[in-house]
Amino acid sequence: MTNQYEAVGLKAKEYEGIVEMLGREPNELELNLYGVMWSEHCSYKHSRSMFKHFPTSGPSVLQGPGENAGIVDIGDGLAIAMKIESHNHPSAIEPYQGAATGVGGIIRDIFAMGARPIALLNSLRFGELEGDARVKYLLEGVVEGIAGYGNCMGIPTVGGEVYFNQSYRGNPLVNAMCVGLIEHDAIHRGTASGVGNSIMYVGAATGRDGIGGASFASATLTEESEEKRAAVQVGDPFMEKLLLEACLELLKTGSIIGIQDLGAAGLVSACCETATRGEGGMEIDVLKVPRRETGMVPVEVMISESQERMLLIVERGREEEVNEIVKKWGLHSVIIGRVTNDDKLRIFEGDKVVGEIPAESLDSSGAPRYEPDYAPPADLAELQKLDIESIPEPRDLSSTLRKLLASPNIASKEWIYRQYDHMVRTNTVIKPGSDAAVLRIRGTKKGIALTTDCNSRYCYLDPREGSKIAVVEAARNIVCSGGKPIAITDGLNFGSPETPEGYWQFRESVLGLSEACREMDTPVISGNVSFYNQTEKGSIHPTPIVGMVGLIEDISKTCTMAFKEAGDIIVLLGQ
Amino acid sequence: MRFGIVVFPGSNCDIDCYYVLKDELQQEVEYIWHEEELKEGFDCIILPGGFSYGDYLRCGAVAQFSKVMEGVKVYAHAGGLVVGICNGFQILTEAGLLPGALVRNKGLKFICDTTPLKVTEANSPFTNQYQKGEVIQIPIAHGEGNYVVDEVTLAEMKTKGQILFTYGENPNGSTGDIAGICNEGKNVMGLMPHPERASEALLGNVDGKKFFQSIMHYLEGGKNND
Amino acid sequence: MKVNIFVTLKDSIADPQGNAIHGALKQLDYKNVEDVRIGKLIEVVLGDISKEEAEKQLQEMCKKLLTNPVIENYRYEWVD
Amino acid sequence: MKVNIFVTLKDSIADPQGNAIHGALKQLDYKNVEDVRIGKLIEVVLGDISKEEAEKQLQEMCKKLLTNPVIENYRYEWVD
Numbered sequence: 001m002t003n004q005y006e007a008v009g010l011k012a013k014e015y016e017g018i019v020e021m022l023g024r025e026p027n028e029l030e031l032n033l034y035g036v037m038w039s040e041h042c043s044y045k046h047s048r049s050m051f052k053h054f055p056t057s058g059p060s061v062l063q064g065p066g067e068n069a070g071i072v073d074i075g076d077g078l079a080i081a082m083k084i085e086s087h088n089h090p091s092a093i094e095p096y097q098g099a100a101t102g103v104g105g106i107i108r109d110i111f112a113m114g115a116r117p118i119a120l121l122n123s124l125r126f127g128e129l130e131g132d133a134r135v136k137y138l139l140e141g142v143v144e145g146i147a148g149y150g151n152c153m154g155i156p157t158v159g160g161e162v163y164f165n166q167s168y169r170g171n172p173l174v175n176a177m178c179v180g181l182i183e184h185d186a187i188h189r190g191t192a193s194g195v196g197n198s199i200m201y202v203g204a205a206t207g208r209d210g211i212g213g214a215s216f217a218s219a220t221l222t223e224e225s226e227e228k229r230a231a232v233q234v235g236d237p238f239m240e241k242l243l244l245e246a247c248l249e250l251l252k253t254g255s256i257i258g259i260q261d262l263g264a265a266g267l268v269s270a271c272c273e274t275a276t277r278g279e280g281g282m283e284i285d286v287l288k289v290p291r292r293e294t295g296m297v298p299v300e301v302m303i304s305e306s307q308e309r310m311l312l313i314v315e316r317g318r319e320e321e322v323n324e325i326v327k328k329w330g331l332h333s334v335i336i337g338r339v340t341n342d343d344k345l346r347i348f349e350g351d352k353v354v355g356e357i358p359a360e361s362l363d364s365s366g367a368p369r370y371e372p373d374y375a376p377p378a379d380l381a382e383l384q385k386l387d388i389e390s391i392p393e394p395r396d397l398s399s400t401l402r403k404l405l406a407s408p409n410i411a412s413k414e415w416i417y418r419q420y421d422h423m424v425r426t427n428t429v430i431k432p433g434s435d436a437a438v439l440r441i442r443g444t445k446k447g448i449a450l451t452t453d454c455n456s457r458y459c460y461l462d463p464r465e466g467s468k469i470a471v472v473e474a475a476r477n478i479v480c481s482g483g484k485p486i487a488i489t490d491g492l493n494f495g496s497p498e499t500p501e502g503y504w505q506f507r508e509s510v511l512g513l514s515e516a517c518r519e520m521d522t523p524v525i526s527g528n529v530s531f532y533n534q535t536e537k538g539s540i541h542p543t544p545i546v547g548m549v550g551l552i553e554d555i556s557k558t559c560t561m562a563f564k565e566a567g568d569i570i571v572l573l574g575q
Numbered sequence: 576m577r578f579g580i581v582v583f584p585g586s587n588c589d590i591d592c593y594y595v596l597k598d599e600l601q602q603e604v605e606y607i608w609h610e611e612e613l614k615e616g617f618d619c620i621i622l623p624g625g626f627s628y629g630d631y632l633r634c635g636a637v638a639q640f641s642k643v644m645e646g647v648k649v650y651a652h653a654g655g656l657v658v659g660i661c662n663g664f665q666i667l668t669e670a671g672l673l674p675g676a677l678v679r680n681k682g683l684k685f686i687c688d689t690t691p692l693k694v695t696e697a698n699s700p701f702t703n704q705y706q707k708g709e710v711i712q713i714p715i716a717h718g719e720g721n722y723v724v725d726e727v728t729l730a731e732m733k734t735k736g737q738i739l740f741t742y743g744e745n746p747n748g749s750t751g752d753i754a755g756i757c758n759e760g761k762n763v764m765g766l767m768p769h770p771e772r773a774s775e776a777l778l779g780n781v782d783g784k785k786f787f788q789s790i791m792h793y794l795e796g797g798k799n800n801d
Numbered sequence: 802m803k804v805n806i807f808v809t810l811k812d813s814i815a816d817p818q819g820n821a822i823h824g825a826l827k828q829l830d831y832k833n834v835e836d837v838r839i840g841k842l843i844e845v846v847l848g849d850i851s852k853e854e855a856e857k858q859l860q861e862m863c864k865k866l867l868t869n870p871v872i873e874n875y876r877y878e879w880v881d
Numbered sequence: 882m883k884v885n886i887f888v889t890l891k892d893s894i895a896d897p898q899g900n901a902i903h904g905a906l907k908q909l910d911y912k913n914v915e916d917v918r919i920g921k922l923i924e925v926v927l928g929d930i931s932k933e934e935a936e937k938q939l940q941e942m943c944k945k946l947l948t949n950p951v952i953e954n955y956r957y958e959w960v961d
């Protein structure tokens with residue numbers, strides 16, 4: 001018989017820790033909350049201790065890691081908010097909805113800061129295309145899902161990258177990045193403070209969809225995963241568009257103390273994160289939460305990952321004002337609880353208290369931390385061996401060139417970005433297909449350049465050097481477009497951290513990224529970690545995706561990579 | 576001139592049109608919320624692109640019933656200029672202000688690209704600054720831009736000069752390569768491509784600017800070009 | 802009361818989605834498939850209304866909103 | 882031989898499309914509408930094959946291509 005705690009994904013040691021902290025056994029609801037919140041996806045328990053290596057501050061960093069998104073100054077009182085997020089496992093099972101809801105989630109992170117989302121990018125990995133119907137199905141579905149959501153939201157998808165390699169066959173990677181524009185004094189945080197202030201819920205009703213999504217993202221994909229179907233959610237971009245406009249309008253009123261999206265681990269995550277940041281507590285009543293399905297029990301309401309929902313902490317007495325604005329956008333808002341002055345997350349079902357836990361203990365700051373043993377893979381030296389001399393020179397260079405150009409990893413990606421509306425909002429000065437995308441910043445002379453990069457083959461052969469290369473490749477792309485690199489967001493996709501090789505790859509990669517970012521003066525302002533990207537057949541190549549933003553002081557001075565005119569001089573720069 | 580841009584929930588090219596008219600062409604321009612009644616005094620109403628009401632049933636199907644559309648219909652029947660771009664075109668066909676319907680692209684995919692358009696009729700309030708037969712480059716961005724219409728109506732539209740733009744390289748399977756049409760009265764027009772995305776030098780293309788300039792020219796009492 | 806509404810494309814309107822699925826089925830070696838057409842199924846639950854009144858409303862809804870008569874036909878079927 | 886396949890979202894799966902249409906119908910004052918869910922109708926014409934064999938193939942097609950069992954259910958009905 002499996003223990004109760006094992007059923008929610010906790011280890012014996014972790015369970016003992018909970019009992020000690022509470023001074024009692026947790027009840028079933030509480031245990032489930034720990035289960036999802038201490039999942040790898042929510043708690044970063046295997047990665048957090050490495051984050052200290054990242055350079056995360058600098059004169060232009062207005063918000064580093066730890067919030068819904070990072071924010072970097074671009075002058076003129078304006079700033080850029082950005083973050084990247086993975087949605088790998090859902091996309092492996094339902095590519096369209098998996099990718100779509102990934103985009104939806106990252107957009108919410110950006111407008112939760114008060115920023116207007118202005119661009120989307122993505123980074124995708126699949127198995128080899130040739131003759132593989134399943135991989136083609138995944139690629140088509142993922143691209144359509146990204147397009148479906150972003151296009152409907154009216155946010156241009158301006159860049160991205162895709163690679164095909166067998167290590168991703170059973171476990172594709174779908175990382176979505178969103179970039180927002182914000183005025184310095186409009187920055188909002190996900191904080192619940194001010195005793196008596198109201199906790200309000202806006203957006204879609206809560207259903208049983210996505211229950212256990214965070215744990216699902218924190219486990220190895222198996223045949224059985226197919227059965228974890230409830231973990232797949234359906235996106236509603238129209239609802240999110242309304243939510244976006246409503247939230248941005250609300251934030252202008254000054255009635256909002258804090259705002260947080262309901263993403264992985266749903267309500268419980270949003271509640272304990274905002275309470276922890278506010279250094280207070282919170283009471284909520286699950287009966288007040290709008291529901292889509294009947295018969296839902298408190299734990300289901302607390303951990304559901306239904307999409308397109310936000311939590312607002314509203315100044316007491318101004319709830320009606322919030323209702324009015326929300327209503328204008330065709331949505332509903334309800335008060336589900338209030339901020340308290342103790343440090344507890346107290347959950348009511350009507351009058352009855354059904355759970356009471358120190359908020360901080362659920363949050364990643366209270367979760368366990370692991371620094372596993374690490375060692376390079378035994379076959380690394382073998383892998384790294386390459387005798388250039390042993391490779392014969394191709395006899396027919398033109399046919400070799402043609403073959404190279406036709407290979408999916410090198411070929412034009414127009415088939416993909418033609419499906420993304422990359423021009424809406426008419427700011428896209430350099431469109432997909434060049435080194436980096438460039439957007440003008442309306443009302444200024446400035447622009448920003450955006451790119452995502454990672455060569456995971458390099459990272460497989462040498463995670464530290466490969467990760468450095470990812471940073472400098474991104475920087476070169478920015479520079480070639482006319483920008484000065486100013487910050488990155490990183491999407492760290494790895495196999496299991498619980499094997500010495502897995503953790504070694506992760507560790508090396510973080511050290512490499514840190515070193516390169518320090519050297520390039522591009523602080524890490526946000527990011528995401530996705531572990532357990534593996535199947536029974538093995539782990540993916542380490543894939544630390546770098547999303548970089550660069551600043552262009554004068555938007556009239558940008559450059560694209562195409563040759564312009566016959567007779568122009570070609571210069572090879574560098575060593 | 577005073578332009579009104581209707582904002583439906585889910586509209587997302589509203590601001591693009593707004594900036595072109597205001598900043599590039601120095602016109603008076605105002606947003607009109609879908610729940611408002613249409614006020615007096617507009618010289619031209621634009622229904623912008625986007626995904627009104629999510630376009631979940633058929634594109635434009637729900638938007639036709641919004642409050643503002645009652646006024647737009649009256650305005651159109653009285654001869655006022657109404658332009659539907661992309662989703663706006665879909666709304667105008669659903670509302671019965673333009674003939675035909677727009678269905679899923681033949682290739683089933685959403686297409687975002689810049690494509691050659693032929694000005695098939697310069698004698699209209701929307702095309703008078705172009706030359707008949709002129710080929711311009713205009714962006715498209717749609718999943719359901721495949722125009723269908725029965726043969727009788729099509730023949731009539733041809734004789735009456737209602738087909739204003741055709742695709743140079745048909746991207747979506749549209750009947751007769753149709754990209755933009757107007758009604759018989761030539762005061763209501765719909766087009767799938769986005770001239771507002773091609774009206775600014777910084778974005779590398781100004782072929783769409785004459786579309787708006789045509790409307791201005793017409794409103795100023797200028798002659799149509801034939 | 803539950804009713805299923807079936808919305809189909811008129812025969813004169815091309816159905817690229819149906820064609821694509823037909824093509825895919827052929828590729829999967831389902832050689833006996835001769836034609837595929839895709840329509841919509843709209844399941845509607847109605848409360849507290851006589852069947853007669855319901856029929857009237859349904860017809861209206863279908864003509865007004867649920868279908869576009871330029872391209873689509875519809876029929877419906879009571880489930881209970 | 883003709884068969885109609887009905888593909889519907891599982892009950893636990895959100896149906897934003899259905900919700901949006903439900904909302905629109907309410908706004909058009911159809912107050913008796915209590916729920917709307919949207920599915921697909923796939924009309925398939927099969928030639929030259931026994932009904933038995935056809936049933937087998939249909940089930941297979943549905944599972945393999947026509948539906949995603951992660952979020953959808955299907956049933957079918959012979960038309961003739």
Ligand SMILES: Nc1ncnc2c1ncn2[C@@H]1O[C@H](COP(=O)(O)OP(=O)(O)O)[C@@H](O)[C@H]1O
Nearest residue numbers: 065066067068263490492524525526527528529
């Ligand atoms: N690899 C990383 N590098 C830097 N910051 C990270 C990384 N992974 C996560 N973070 C930061 O940790 C915080 C929590 O991330 P996450 O749990 O992904 O947020 P959310 O739950 O809102 O998606 C965020 O502020 C994020 O920017």
